[in-house]
Amino acid sequence: MTKIAQTAIEADPKLPIIRLTRDFAATPAQLFRAHTDPELFVLWNGPDSLTNKIDYWDARTGGSWRYVSSRAGEHGDEEYAFHGSFHEVGPDRIVQTFTFEGEPSGVALETLWFEDLGDGRTRLHAQSLVDSFEGRDAWLRSGMEVGVNEGYARLEKLAAEGRL
């Protein structure tokens, strides 16, 4: 199987979905922890320019989460807040909702799953479903790939350092 070293970001041609795919030198259990342990999540969730702070986080089926990403700006801190619900938290699959509070009407349904490639490697699949192509395409044009790529590079570094 070909190694996917950079994140593949694909817009489905027929569904309002973005799909991310990336390989990691980590086990499924390690990637699961990286996405459910808040102390690990804040260390890698991108982009690099922002610092993540958990407001609340209850990573179980039926739980919910909120975090605030910020950086010092000329006129005080810039803050971006996000929240959602954990619909399903299992070792092989996480299903959660996601809202950026700067655009509160928008809600994405995210599904993550961990494909074991053997030899301690795992392919991460992340799918985001929204209710319009316009919303999906605006998200793609927003520069989201910077946060995705910087975040997953930090996640890879945590795995290499044995911190997952």
Next chain:
Amino acid sequence: MTKIAQTAIEADPKLPIIRLTRDFAATPAQLFRAHTDPELFVLWNGPDSLTNKIDYWDARTGGSWRYVSSRAGEHGDEEYAFHGSFHEVGPDRIVQTFTFEGEPSGVALETLWFEDLGDGRTRLHAQSLVDSFEGRDAWLRSGMEVGVNEGYARLEKLAAEGRL
């Protein structure tokens, strides 16, 4: 505005969405209570042949819910269980996830909103978004309109009886 007395059930031609629309002789606040108060919800959620029992229900942003619908069968009770998360609970809009546990891989993102028509009447809009047209169309073919129509008829009756 034309009265929508029966539920309009529409499959979006370009998105994997089912949209339900129905008018009620009730205020938005009454419809909100009917969807968030578990003691009211069990009284109307259809179809008529099933009895609803709440397992857990926390109707606030970040809460979750589960109920079991059952009927006596020849070989003991038939039970159908459903669960999800309340992503957003507000007076004008409810966003929640929905899974029928008989098909646990399927997750719908449901958005409900209450359009005030004046004179104590409200148009209920309910949108269910899933991640494939096949899943959406299977749901449409499942006979879901029976539960929808019987349930909303009971909801209308609760409103007429002043019980909302």
